[in-house]
Amino acid sequence: MSTKAGYLKYDRVDGTVLKEEERTKDFQEFHLRLPFQQRREQAERCMNCGVPFCQNGTMIAGMASGCPLHNLVPEINTLVAHGRLEEAFRRLSMTHSFPEFTCRVCPALCEAACTCGVHDAPVATKENEKEVIEYAFEHGLVPDGKPKVRTGKKVAVIGSGPSGLAAANLLNRRGHEVTVYERKDRVGGLLRYGIPNMKLDKSVIDRRVGLMEEAGIRFLTGVDVGRDVPASALMEQYDSVILACGASNPRDIQVPGRDAEGIFFAVDFLGMVTKKLLDTDFAEYPKSLVEGKDVLVIGGGDTGNDCVGTCIRLGAKSVRQLEMMPQPPVDRLPSNPWPEWPRVLKVDYGQEEAIWKYGSDPRIYQTTVKEFVKDKKGHLKEAVLISLRSEKDEKSGRLRMIPVEGSEKKVKTSLVLIAAGFLGSEQYVTESFSVSTDARTNVKTEPGKYLTTRKGVYTAGDMHRGQSLVVWAIAEGQRAAREVDEDLMGYSNL
Ligand SMILES: Cc1cc2nc3c(=O)[nH]c(=O)nc-3n(C[C@H](O)[C@H](O)[C@H](O)COP(=O)(O)OP(=O)(O)OC[C@H]3O[C@@H](n4cnc5c(N)ncnc54)[C@H](O)[C@@H]3O)c2cc1C
Known part of the structure; x- marks a missing residue:
């Protein structure tokens, strides 16, 4: 007790x-x-x-x-x-x-x-x-992790999201010389430019990165590895490389009218908003993107919820959030007992705010977009929604969502945010390092391992396990660091 x-x-x-x-x-x-x-x-x-x-x-x-x-x-x-x-x-x-x-x-x-x-x-x-x-x-208890002795080994970490940061932190603490490459202008990956500030204040990332810099980790921002710097240069310069580039390839919605102006990937939109806030020290909100607009968020998950909360802060006239799957039950079903993750209805902060502001939950279940409608200038003006019914696939036993013909309805919208998940790693990075990927374009390793198909090149986080969570990215970064350390030193005390 x-x-x-x-x-x-x-x-x-x-x-x-x-x-x-x-x-x-x-x-x-x-x-x-x-x-x-x-x-x-x-x-x-x-x-x-x-x-x-x-x-x-x-x-x-x-x-x-x-x-x-x-x-x-x-x-x-x-x-x-x-x-x-x-x-x-x-x-x-x-x-x-x-x-x-x-x-x-x-x-x-x-x-x-x-x-x-x-x-x-x-x-x-x-x-x-x-x-x-x-x-x-x-109370000043968090150590910077500066090592007492340097090993003389050099490690490059590509990507400064939570997996890259976790790997860099441990490897530096062990005494290896660590350089983190980041293609964006600021460090943090989706902690910085995905998750909105109201959920994770960006000063929390700066506080940690400051400690890591004091401990000797070098951060190179604005460097796109595989484009600005070839993989071969890094392979010559470093003893090991960790690819921690995330699953940054967003899933698209390919329907007629997709080229209309006013359709963004959620992660690009959220990143733009945060960048503006940080660049102006929160003095300016990028309201013109959203203010007075009828917003349609495609995707009922956490990223979609972040879009709802962000659009409300930026003065959206209305927000709808589409979810393809049926509404989850309020309580656990007998088929989903404790301690399994509860697959139940969650009302997250964005949805709470939408209920407060517009009077109803923004989520529309079993619905997707069939078509985007443009005005004469090519701007988005409407979306054609269609209902979906679920059907069990005989072979796989999985639920398939089938469009219900005749259920189409038009809604007014001039801003669409696609939050339909991510497809995996980006090809230019994996090709540049000549590492193999699986059918989902996640970088391949042996199960429970982090070494890729190329000697000296490791992977961690979403790039390895597919779109996931911060806690998994940190766990993967830590484990990858241990494996790198073992391979460099013959053993690891991390
Ligand atoms: C909008 C949104 C909200 C989320 N909210 C939550 C949440 O609330 N809780 C939670 O647990 N998880 C959340 N997630 C998921 C979580 O953010 C990710 O699982 C996690 O950040 C993955 O960490 P990572 O280090 O593997 O990759 P990322 O965080 O994606 O970082 C990868 C980094 O690599 C950089 N990079 C890519 N290619 C290159 C290159 N060639 N050269 C240099 N740099 C490169 C990218 O710019 C990026 O900074 C959210 C995701 C999104 C999109």
Whole structure:
């Protein structure tokens, strides 16, 4: 038991979330921390169960259950409950390079697998983690990781998303000389230019990158490897290369009228918005992109939700969000028991804000776009939507979504954001390094390994496992670093 069986005494309490009308005025984070005494009570709810699924990180029914980093969740919760935050931070640091990112953006696989959650609300582990890491930063406990000795080995990391950062951080700590190449103007990958600022304040990335620079990691931004610098040059210069370029190839919607002006990939749109905010130090919002427009977001997932929240902040007249699949159930089905990831209806922050602003959930299920309609100047003016019905494929047993002819209807829209997922790695990088990819264009390795089909070239993150989560990217970056270190030094103490 963490202390005094807090799960019998306290209900789950989350930190205050600013009301929609307050938080949609700007792009600032809106989750506040609980007073410390209440945070301790929340940590006391941890049951310290014999088999803590929260830290398991295993795949069940194709979905991760528990933390892929294997954070020592019950131990950390116990230390928080006792008010021993410095020790909690040391425990957290044993498994996790960047808790300050996941405590803001992770869907909390740990909480979905929490034993307390079988009959009651799970322990608020994600917010406990935030208390620990923010306390550590506030009290100067986070080391820069400067190595005492250099090994003389050089490693290039291509891509500065969470996987690249995690790999670079560990390898530098071990004493290797690490250079991170990033094609964008700023470091962070999708942490920077995908996830909106209100979910992850970009100063949180700068704070970490500053420490990494102090520790000796070199960041080269605005360098597109495979275009500006050939792979052969890097292979000569470095002992090992890690490809951590993400799954940056967005899935398109190929229907008539796709060339209309006013259709963007969600990730490009979100990146443009964040860049404008950062370039102007939040003095200017790129309102002209959205203000007064009827917006159609294609894709009912998390990226789509980020688009909804962003468009509301930029003054959209209306926002609709299309989802091809049927609406999930409100509660777990018997076929989806604990501790599997719960496939249930989630109302995320963007949808909450849309309900507040426009009076209804923006999601329209079992619907897609059949056609985009342009005006005479080529600007988007309408979209033709069509309903879908589900049908089980006899051979694979999978659900297929079939258009229902005659169900078409036109909606007015002048801005479409495509948030339909990603297809995998970009060919120019994989070809440049001559590494093999699988059918999904993810870079190929042996199962559980990070070495590609080319000696000295490793991969990690979305580029390796396909579009995923920040927590997986960090886990992959850490594991890839360990493998690189073993191959360079004959053993690894990472
Ligand atoms: C809009 C959006 C919101 C998301 N929200 C969440 C969330 O809330 N929680 C969560 O857990 N996950 C979220 N995800 C997923 C998560 O961001 C990714 O799984 C994670 O960032 C992958 O990390 P990565 O390091 O593998 O790749 P990325 O973060 O994609 O970073 C790859 C980096 O490599 C750079 N690069 C690519 N090619 C080259 C090249 N040739 N030369 C130099 N640099 C190159 C790219 O510019 C990029 O900076 C979200 C994704 C999107 C798109």
